[in-house]
Amino acid sequence: MISSLDGLxxxxxxxxxxxxxxxxxxxxxxxxxxxxxxxxxxMGWINNQAWSTKDRDNNVEHMDTYRECAVRNHGAYWYSICGDFNPNGLYNGSGPASLFWNKIPGSNFNNLKFLEMKIRPARN
Known part of the structure; x- marks a missing residue:
């Protein structure tokens, strides 16, 4: 569930x-x-990415251009080119430092006011 600042x-x-x-x-x-x-x-960009944290950058695929994504995006995640989704961004931030899902109608890096991720166990 993603809730944008436009109320949708x-x-x-x-x-x-x-x-x-x-x-x-x-x-x-x-x-x-x-x-x-x-x-x-x-999230399609992150398939097959390793988990990166502020103290352990595992984004080796794009290390020459996109370093320290966990630092820039304010938290750990599966980063590839710092992503189209930032679940750790700043509330009411701006640009890629904000909390965003890049495929919401409107401009890039839409600010979100709420984000919830749910993961359930695999079904047998």
């Missing part, structure tokens, strides 16, 4: 969301089956 509510759902173990840097190994009422998938 959006959602994004993924049928597949699988995370590897610590030895594999909590890599997001499978992400797919997006559906929702946003203008698209803002």
């Amino acid at each position: 509510n959006y959602y994004a759902e993924y049928k597949l969301f699988r995370i590897a173990n610590e030895d594999n840097l909590y890599r997001l190994t499978d992400l797919g089956g997006y559906s929702g009422n946003t203008e698209g998938d803002s």
Whole structure:
């Protein structure tokens, strides 16, 4: 569930969301089956990315250009080019430092007032 500052509510759902173990840097190994009422998938970039924190940048794929995404985006996440989604951004911030889902109608880096992520166990 995503609620934007324009008062509209959006959602994004993924049928597949699988995370590897610590030895594999909590890599997001499978992400797919997006559906929702946003203008698209803002998490697609992070598939197969390792978990990065402020003190351990595992965004090695784009290390030459996009370093320290966890520092710039204010928290840990699966970063690839610092992303189209920032669940750790500043409330009422601006630009990529804000809390945003980049595929909401309107301009880039829409400020969000509420964000909720839910993960449920896999079904057998």
